Amino acid sequence: MSKGITSRAEDYSQWYNELVIKADLAENSAVRGCMVIKPYGYAIWERMQAILDKRFKETGHSNAYFPLFIPKSFFSKEAAHVEGFATECAVVTHYRLKNDGTGKIVVDEDAKLEEELIVRPTSETIIWNTYRGWIESYRDLPILVNQWANVVRWEMRTRLFLRTAEFLWQEGHTAHATREEAIEETERMLDVYAEFAEKILAVPVVRGRKTENERFAGALDTYCIEALMQDGKALQAGTSHFLGQNFAKAFDVKFTSKEGKLEHVWATSWGVSTRLMGALIMAHSDDQGLVLPPKLAPIQVVIVPIFKTEEEKAQIDAFVNQLTNELRVNDISVKYDDRDTQRPGFKFAEWELKGVPVRVAVGARDMQNGTVELARRDTQTKETVAQEGLAGTIVQLLDTIQENIYQKALNFRTSHFTEVNSYDEFKEVLEGKGGFISCHWDGTTETEKRVKEETKATIRCIPLDAKEEEGICVFTGKPSSRRVLFAKAY
Amino acid sequence: MSKGITSRAEDYSQWYNELVIKADLAENSAVRGCMVIKPYGYAIWERMQAILDKRFKETGHSNAYFPLFIPKSFFSKEAAHVEGFATECAVVTHYRLKNDGTGKIVVDEDAKLEEELIVRPTSETIIWNTYRGWIESYRDLPILVNQWANVVRWEMRTRLFLRTAEFLWQEGHTAHATREEAIEETERMLDVYAEFAEKILAVPVVRGRKTENERFAGALDTYCIEALMQDGKALQAGTSHFLGQNFAKAFDVKFTSKEGKLEHVWATSWGVSTRLMGALIMAHSDDQGLVLPPKLAPIQVVIVPIFKTEEEKAQIDAFVNQLTNELRVNDISVKYDDRDTQRPGFKFAEWELKGVPVRVAVGARDMQNGTVELARRDTQTKETVAQEGLAGTIVQLLDTIQENIYQKALNFRTSHFTEVNSYDEFKEVLEGKGGFISCHWDGTTETEKRVKEETKATIRCIPLDAKEEEGICVFTGKPSSRRVLFAKAY
Numbered sequence: 001m002s003k004g005i006t007s008r009a010e011d012y013s014q015w016y017n018e019l020v021i022k023a024d025l026a027e028n029s030a031v032r033g034c035m036v037i038k039p040y041g042y043a044i045w046e047r048m049q050a051i052l053d054k055r056f057k058e059t060g061h062s063n064a065y066f067p068l069f070i071p072k073s074f075f076s077k078e079a080a081h082v083e084g085f086a087t088e089c090a091v092v093t094h095y096r097l098k099n100d101g102t103g104k105i106v107v108d109e110d111a112k113l114e115e116e117l118i119v120r121p122t123s124e125t126i127i128w129n130t131y132r133g134w135i136e137s138y139r140d141l142p143i144l145v146n147q148w149a150n151v152v153r154w155e156m157r158t159r160l161f162l163r164t165a166e167f168l169w170q171e172g173h174t175a176h177a178t179r180e181e182a183i184e185e186t187e188r189m190l191d192v193y194a195e196f197a198e199k200i201l202a203v204p205v206v207r208g209r210k211t212e213n214e215r216f217a218g219a220l221d222t223y224c225i226e227a228l229m230q231d232g233k234a235l236q237a238g239t240s241h242f243l244g245q246n247f248a249k250a251f252d253v254k255f256t257s258k259e260g261k262l263e264h265v266w267a268t269s270w271g272v273s274t275r276l277m278g279a280l281i282m283a284h285s286d287d288q289g290l291v292l293p294p295k296l297a298p299i300q301v302v303i304v305p306i307f308k309t310e311e312e313k314a315q316i317d318a319f320v321n322q323l324t325n326e327l328r329v330n331d332i333s334v335k336y337d338d339r340d341t342q343r344p345g346f347k348f349a350e351w352e353l354k355g356v357p358v359r360v361a362v363g364a365r366d367m368q369n370g371t372v373e374l375a376r377r378d379t380q381t382k383e384t385v386a387q388e389g390l391a392g393t394i395v396q397l398l399d400t401i402q403e404n405i406y407q408k409a410l411n412f413r414t415s416h417f418t419e420v421n422s423y424d425e426f427k428e429v430l431e432g433k434g435g436f437i438s439c440h441w442d443g444t445t446e447t448e449k450r451v452k453e454e455t456k457a458t459i460r461c462i463p464l465d466a467k468e469e470e471g472i473c474v475f476t477g478k479p480s481s482r483r484v485l486f487a488k489a490y
Numbered sequence: 491m492s493k494g495i496t497s498r499a500e501d502y503s504q505w506y507n508e509l510v511i512k513a514d515l516a517e518n519s520a521v522r523g524c525m526v527i528k529p530y531g532y533a534i535w536e537r538m539q540a541i542l543d544k545r546f547k548e549t550g551h552s553n554a555y556f557p558l559f560i561p562k563s564f565f566s567k568e569a570a571h572v573e574g575f576a577t578e579c580a581v582v583t584h585y586r587l588k589n590d591g592t593g594k595i596v597v598d599e600d601a602k603l604e605e606e607l608i609v610r611p612t613s614e615t616i617i618w619n620t621y622r623g624w625i626e627s628y629r630d631l632p633i634l635v636n637q638w639a640n641v642v643r644w645e646m647r648t649r650l651f652l653r654t655a656e657f658l659w660q661e662g663h664t665a666h667a668t669r670e671e672a673i674e675e676t677e678r679m680l681d682v683y684a685e686f687a688e689k690i691l692a693v694p695v696v697r698g699r700k701t702e703n704e705r706f707a708g709a710l711d712t713y714c715i716e717a718l719m720q721d722g723k724a725l726q727a728g729t730s731h732f733l734g735q736n737f738a739k740a741f742d743v744k745f746t747s748k749e750g751k752l753e754h755v756w757a758t759s760w761g762v763s764t765r766l767m768g769a770l771i772m773a774h775s776d777d778q779g780l781v782l783p784p785k786l787a788p789i790q791v792v793i794v795p796i797f798k799t800e801e802e803k804a805q806i807d808a809f810v811n812q813l814t815n816e817l818r819v820n821d822i823s824v825k826y827d828d829r830d831t832q833r834p835g836f837k838f839a840e841w842e843l844k845g846v847p848v849r850v851a852v853g854a855r856d857m858q859n860g861t862v863e864l865a866r867r868d869t870q871t872k873e874t875v876a877q878e879g880l881a882g883t884i885v886q887l888l889d890t891i892q893e894n895i896y897q898k899a900l901n902f903r904t905s906h907f908t909e910v911n912s913y914d915e916f917k918e919v920l921e922g923k924g925g926f927i928s929c930h931w932d933g934t935t936e937t938e939k940r941v942k943e944e945t946k947a948t949i950r951c952i953p954l955d956a957k958e959e960e961g962i963c964v965f966t967g968k969p970s971s972r973r974v975l976f977a978k979a980y
Contacts, residue, residue, distance in 0.1 A: 029620065030564070031557045031607065036620050039552035039635060046553060062529035063536060067521045068609075068640055068656050069580075072587070074520065076595040086587040090559075091597050092609065093583045095644040097562070097576040105566040107581050107606055116597055117521065119558075119582065119609070130519065130526050139831070145529060150558055150640065154585040166558050341629070 005353075007287045012231040016282060020160045023290045023354050025277065033158040033165030040354065041277065043298035045168065048276060049148065051200055051295075052170065055192050061144040061172060066126050068150075069117035074125040078250040081124065084217020088154040090119040090165075119152040124218060124269055127173045128247040135175060135265055137256045142185070143175040151273075161278035162235075162490050169273035175265045177257065179244070182266035183221075186242040189270040190223040193238035201276065202293040202406040203227045203283045204413050205237055206436065206485060208461025213445045216269075220244035226460040226485065228413045229282040232434020234460045234487035237279050240270035278490070283409050284378075290355025291378055293405050294398040299335045301327060301394060302351045306344050306363035313338075315367050319387065323360075326391035332398065352377060357401050358394055378405050419483070423474050426486070430457055436487050440471035440480035447475050457486045495843075497777045502721040506772060510650045513780045513844050515767065523648040523655030530844065531767065533788035535658065538766060539638065541690055541785075542660065545682050551634040551662060556616050558640075559607035564615040568740040571614065574707020578644040580609040580655075609642040614708060614759055617663045618737040625665060625755060627746045632675070633665040641763075651768035652725075652980050659763035665755045667745065669734075672756035673711075676732040679760040680713040683728035691766065692783040692896035693717045693773045694903050695727060696926065696975060698951025703935045706759075710734035716950040716975065718903045719772040722924020724950045724977035727769050730760035768980070773899050774868075780845025781868055783895050784888040789825045791817060791884060792841045796834050796853035803828075805857050809877065813850075816881035822888065842867060847891050848884055868895050909973070913964050916976070920947055926977050930970035932963035941965055947976045 005022060006014040020026055025041030028034075037045065053063070069092060076082045096111030120126065127145075134140060148170045158164050172189060176182040190207060197205045205225035215222040219241035227237045245264040248254070253265045284291040294300050303323070305316040320336050327334045335356075337347050344361065351359055359375040359382075366372050372390060375382035378401050385393055416435025420426045429437050441447060441459065452458050466482045473480045495512060496504040510516055515531030527535065543553070559582060566572045586601035610616065617635075624630060638660045648654050662679060666672040680697060687695045695715035705712040709731035717727045735754040738744070743755045774781040784790050793813070795806040810826050817824045825846075827837050834851065841849055849865040849872075856862050862880060865872035868891050875883055906925025910916045919927050931937060931949065942948050956972045963970045 027620075027623070029557045029616070031559045031561060031616070034557035034559060036557065037555040039554045042554045043552065045555075062533065064529045064532045065527040065535075065658065067519045067524035067526065068642065069521045069524060071521060072595065072597075075587075082587075082595055086589070086595060089585065089587050090582045090607070091584040091587065092580045093597070094581040095579065097565075097572075097579050097581065097608070099576070105562065105572055105576060107562075107583065117580070118587070126519070126521070130517075133517070152558065168555065 005287060005289065008230060015287070016278075017160065019281060019285060019289060025281070026160045028160065031165075033155055035160050035164050035166075037168075037274070040298065044280070044292070044296055045274060045277060047296045047298065048200075049170075052192075052196060052272070053148075055196065056146050056170075056172065059144075059188060059192060061146045061174075063147065064145045065147055065149070066123050066130060068120055070120050070123070070126045072116045072118055074129055075118050077125060078218050078246055080246075081218035085121045085153070089121060090152045090154055092117040092119065120149070121151055121153045122269075122271075123147065123149070123151075123171055124173065124243070124247050124267075125251070128251040128253055128267070131175055131265070132251055132253045135253055135255050138177045138258050141175055141177045141255060141265065142181065144172075144185075145174065146170055146172040159278075161274055161281070164274075167274045169271050171269060171271040174268045175248075175253070176268070177255065177263075177266070179266050182244075182268050183242050186221070186223055186240045186268045186270070189268070190225065190238075190240040193240065193270070193272060194225050197225055197227065197237055197279075198406065200293070200295045201280050201283070202295075202402060202409060203237065203279055204406065204410045206461060206463050207465075208463040208485065210239075210461060211445070211448060211459050211484070213448050214459065216241045218243060218246050220246070223464075224461050226436075226487075227279050227283060228409075228416060228435060228487075229279070229490065230412065231282070232416055232488070234436065234489040235275075235279050235282070236460070236489065237276060238270070238272040241268060243267035243269060284405055285355065288380070289353030291405065292355035292357060294357045294402045297355065297357050298333065299351075299354075299356050300332050300398060301334045301358045301360060302347075302356045303334065303336045303360045303362065304344050304347050304351075305336075305338050306361060308364065312364040312367070315364075316362055319362065319367065323390060327394060330391065330395050332395065348375075358397060360390075360394075376401060378408070421471075421474060426457075426474055427455060430455055430486075430488065434488060436460065436485045438483045438485055439474045440482075441484050441486075442473035442476045442478035442480055447473065451475055451486070456488050458489055460485045460487050460489060495777060495779065498720060505777070506768075507650065509771060509775060509779060515771070516650045518650065521655075523645055525650050525654050525656075527658075527764070530788065534770070534782070534786055535764060535767060537786045537788065538690075539660075542682075542686060542762070543638075545686065546636050546660075546662065549634075549678060549682060551636045551664075553637065554635045555637055555639070556613050556620060558610055560610050560613070560616045562606045562608055564619055565608050567615060568708045568736055570736075571708035571740075575611045575643070579611060580642045580644055582607040582609065610639070611641055611643045612759075612761075613637065613639070613641075613661055614663065614733070614737050614757075615741070618741040618743055618757070621665055621755070622741055622743045625743055625745050628667045628748050631665055631667045631745060631755065632671065634662075634675075635664065636660055636662040649768075651764055651771070654764075657764045659761050661759060661761040664758045665738075665743070666758070667747065667753075667756070669756050672734075672758050673732050676711070676713055676730045676758045676760070679758070680715065680728075680730040683730065683760070683762060684715050687715055687717065687727055687769075688896065690783070690785045691770050691773070692785075692892060692899060693727065693769055694896065694900045696951060696953050697955070698953040698975065700729075700951060701935070701938060701949050701974070703938050704949065706731045708733060708736050710736070713954075714951050716926075716977075717769050717773060718899075718906060718925060718977075719769070719980065720902065721772075722906055722978070724926065724979040725765075725769050725772070726950070726979065727766060728760070728762040731758060733757035733759060774895055775845065778870070779843035781895065782845035782847060784847045784892045787845065787847050788823065789841075789844075789846050790822050790888060791824045791848045791850060792837075792846045793824065793826045793850045793852065794834050794837050794841075795826075795828050796851060798854065802854040802857070805854075806852055809852065809857065813880060817884060820881065820885050822885065838865075848887055850880075850884075866891060868898070911961075911964060916947075916964055917945060920945055920976075920978065924978060926950065926975045928973045928975055929964045930961035930972075931974050932966045932968035932970055937963065937965050941976070946978050948979055950975045950977050950979060
C-alpha cells in the first residue's frame with residue numbers, strides 16, 4: 001500500500017490535510033466549511049466523548065438538551081457576547097420551500113419568520129433564558145448541566161477538525177449561589193480537561209488564563225489548556241469560563257439566598273470540541289501516518305496472519321481466536337485482519353497509517369516456534385516474543401506505549417519552551433524553532449495587538465503556575481510582574 | 491407533595507402535558523416548537539441511546555457524522571423526497587449579523603448565501619451525495635453507517651416529545667450491492683427496533699409495512715412498528731425504509747459489480763427519535779405519575795430513611811451503605827434520598843411521580859426487626875421484606891416489574907384489537923374503545939384518504955404477519971386479499 005503522504009518536514013500543513021483524508025478520519029463536504037466525520041474518525045471522537053462524559057458525571061454533572069436555534073433578540077442581550085459572535089452566525093429567516101410553478105424549488109417568501117433565528121454558535125443565551133424558570137431559591141442551586149451538541153460558526157477559512165463552520169462539542173453551563181463556588185467550578189473543569197488531555201490524549205498542556213483581549217465574549221475570566229504541536233505552534237485544547245453575573249443580569253436570573261436576599265446567579269461555561277481531534281493528530285503522528293495513544297485507539301491491536309496453505313491458516317485461526325478472547329477479557333479492542341484480498345505488506349501499511357498501537361503478525365514458522373512478531377506503532381520497532389503469556393505482554397505494552405507517547409510529546413514541549421528577555425530574542429525563537437515563548441509583557445492589550453501584527457504570535461495564556469517575578473516587558477520596556485506565554489497558534 | 495396532575499380519564503391529553511412538565515422530563519422553550527429536554531428526561535433518552543447504539547454496533551454498523559445543512563439543490567434532486575419535506579424546512583439564507591448603526595442588531599444583507607441551506611429534516615440527500623465518493627466497486631459495499639443527530643421539521647402544531655420542530659434521533663443509512671441485501675437490512679433493523687420496543691421500553695408493537703400513501707418520501711417500501719397508547723390511539727415508534735435505487739440515481743452513485751458491470755447502489759434508511767419518550771410515557775404511566783420500566787429508569791431504586799434521632803439515622807446509613815454497594819455490583823442504579831429538607835411522604839410522592847420502579851423505606855423499627863418496606867411503582871403495592879438477601883430480592887423484583895409492565899401493555903393492546911367486517915362496526919369501535927381495528931380494505935389511496943377524512947383513522951400498517959384471507963373492503967365492498975390495521979394515531 002503506497003501512502004504517499006507529504007512529509008512533515010516538506011509541508012506540515014499539507015501533511016496534516018492529507019493524513020486526515022488518507023487515514024479515513026474526515027473529509028470536506030459539499031457544504032462550505034462543514035465536514036463529514038467518517039466512521040474511523042468518529043470512533044475516536046466517541047472514545048473521547050465516553051471518557052469525558054464519565055468524568056463530567058463523576059463531578060456531579062447531568063446532560064440535558066437545549067434548542068439549536070436562538071432568537072436574535074436573546075443573542076443580543078449580552079453586549080460583549082453578541083459582539084463576539086455576530087459576524088459569524090448562520091441565520092434562519094424562512095420556514096418553508098415551495099415549487100415556483102415551473103418546477104423549480106424556491107424559498108417561500110410567504111413563510112418568513114417574524115424574528116430571525118440564529119443557529120447556536122454557543123448556548124449561553126438560550127440556556128440562561130431557560131434557567132430563569134428553574135431557579136428561585138438557593139435550594140435550586142447549583143445547576144450542573146452539560147450538553148453534547150453541534151454548533152455553527154461561519155468561519156471563512158476552514159480546516160478539517162481545526163476550524164470548521166459546524167463542529168461537535170460539549171458545553172457545560174453551571175449556575176451557582178456564590179462567586180467563589182463558580183470560580184471553583186471553573187477551575188475544577190479546567191483540571192478535568194487538563195487531566196483528560198495528558199492522561200488520555202497523551203498531550204501535555206499548560207494551564208493558564210487568557211488575557212482580557214483573548215477572553216470568551218461575555219466572560220470575566222477564561223481559563224484554558226494550551227498544547228504544542230510538532231510544528232511549534234500552539235493549540236487551545238479546551239476552555240473554562242467564569243462568567244460572573246453577566247448572563248444572569250442579561251436574562252434576569254435571580255435567587256433568594258439563605259439570608260433571604262434576592263441576588264443574581266453566578267455562572268460558568270466550559271467546552272471542548274472536535275478540535276481535539278486536530279490536536280491529537282498533530283501532536284503525535286508521523287510521516288507514516290497516525291499515531292494513536294492506546295486509550296483512544298478504536299482498534300488497539302491488529303493481528304495479521306501470514307500463511308500459504310489452508311492448514312496453516314486454520315492453525316493460526318485457532319491461536320488468534322484464543323488470543324482475541326484473552327485480550328477482550330482485558331477490554332482491549334482487537335481486529336483480526338484475515339482478508340484474503342490483500343497481502344500482509346499492504347495490511348501492515350494500512351494499519352500503520354491508521355495508527356493502531358500494536359500489530360501482531362503470526363506465520364507458520366511462528367506457530368512452530370511458539371512465537372509472534374510484535375510491532376509497536378509509536379517507535380516503529382518490532383520484536384519476536386513468546387506466544388505464551390502474550391495477552392499479558394500486550395496489556396503491559398499498551399500502557400508502555402501510552403506513557404511513551406506522552407513522554408515524547410512532553411520532551412518536545414520541554415525543548416520548545418524558551419524564556420526570552422528581549423524582543424530580538426523573541427523574534428529569533430519565534431522564527432526559529434517556535435514553541436512557547438515565556439517573556440515579560442506590560443499587561444496592555446495595545447502591546448499584545450502590536451506584537452500579533454508584527455509577528456503573528458499571540459499570548460496563549462498567563463500560566464496558572466507563573467511565579468511573581470519582577471521584570472521588564474520585552475516589547476515596551478515597561479515594568480511587568482510575571483511572565484506570559486506567547487506562541488503562534490492554530 | 492401535591493402533584494395535582496389531571497387524571498387520564500378527565501383529559502388524557504392534558505394529563506400527558508402536565509406529566510411531562512411535572513416529572514421534569516422536558517419543557518417548551520422560547521423558540522417556537524423547540525423543546526428543552528431536562529436532565530431527568532435526557533437521562534432516559536441516554537439509556538435508550540446506549541442500548542440502541544450497542545445493538546447497532548452488534549449488527550455491524552458504525553457511527554459517523556454528516557453536515558447539519560443541506561444545499562437546497564441537493565434537497566430537490568429526489569422528486570418525491572423534496573415534495574414530502576419542502577413545506578416544513580428551516581432555511582438559512584444569511585451568515586452574518588451586524589449593528590445597524592443605531593445599536594440594533596440586524597441581519598447583514600451583504601452576507602447573503604449564494605445558495606440557501608436547509609437545516610436537515612433527514613439526511614438522505616447529503617449522505618448519498620457523500621457516498622458517491624466512497625463507492626467504486628462491490629468491495630466498498632455494504633456501507634453500514636448510523637448517525638445520532640438533531641433534525642428540524644417546521645411543524646405547526648407541536649407537543650413535547652411527540653411532535654417538535656427540532657428533535658433528536660438516529661438515522662441509519664446503508665448502501666448495498668443488491669436489492670435482496672438491502673431488503674434484508676431493512677427488515678433486520680425493523681427487528682432491532684421491535685425487540686428494543688418490547689424488551690426495553692416494555693411496549694408491544696405490531697410490525698408492518700406502510701401503504702403507498704403513508705410511505706417515507708423517496709422510499710419504495712416503509713416498514714414500521716406501531717404501538718398502542720392508553721387512550722386507544724396508535725403511535726408509530728420507528729420506521730425502516732427500503733429506498734431502492736432512488737437516491738443512488740438522484741446522486742449518481744454507481745459501483746462495479748463482481749461481474750464487472752456498472753450498477754446503481756441499493757439503499758436503506760431507518761430511524762427512531764425522541765418521540766419514543768412520548769410512547770414510553772403514554773404507554774405505561776398513570777394518574778400518580780410516570781411508570782418507568784426498570785431497564786430505562788435512570789434511578790431504579792430509591793431508598794428513603796425514616797428516623798427521629800441521629801443515632802437511628804447512623805444505623806440506617808450503615809445498612810443503606812451496604813445495600814447500595816450490593817446493588818451497584820449488580821449494575822443497579824440507586825439513589826439514597828436522605829435530604830433533611832423534606833419529609834418521607836413528600837419524597838414518596840416525588841419518586842412516584844418520577845416513576846422510580848422500586849422504593850425501599852427503612853425506619854428504626856425496621857432496623858430492629860431486620861426488615862424494610864418494599865414498594866413497587868407499577869402495582870402501587872408494598873410489603874415488608876427481610877433485610878437479609880434484600881439485594882437479591884430487588885434484582886428479581888426489577889425483572890418482575892419489567893415483565894409486568896410489558897404484560898399490562900400487552901393485555902391492553904389485546905383488548906383493544908378488534909376485527910371488524912362493516913363500516914358501521916368500524917365507526918362504532920373507533921368512537922368507542924378505539925385501538926387497532928383490523929379490517930379489509932380495497933388497496934386504493936382514494937379509499938384510505940376518504941376514511942381518514944370521515945373518521946380521522948389512518949392505516950397504521952399492513953401487518954407482516956397478516957394472513958392471506960379473501961374478504962370485502964368494509965368501505966367500498968370491493969374485493970380484498972388481506973386485513974390491514976386502522977387506528978387514530980399520534
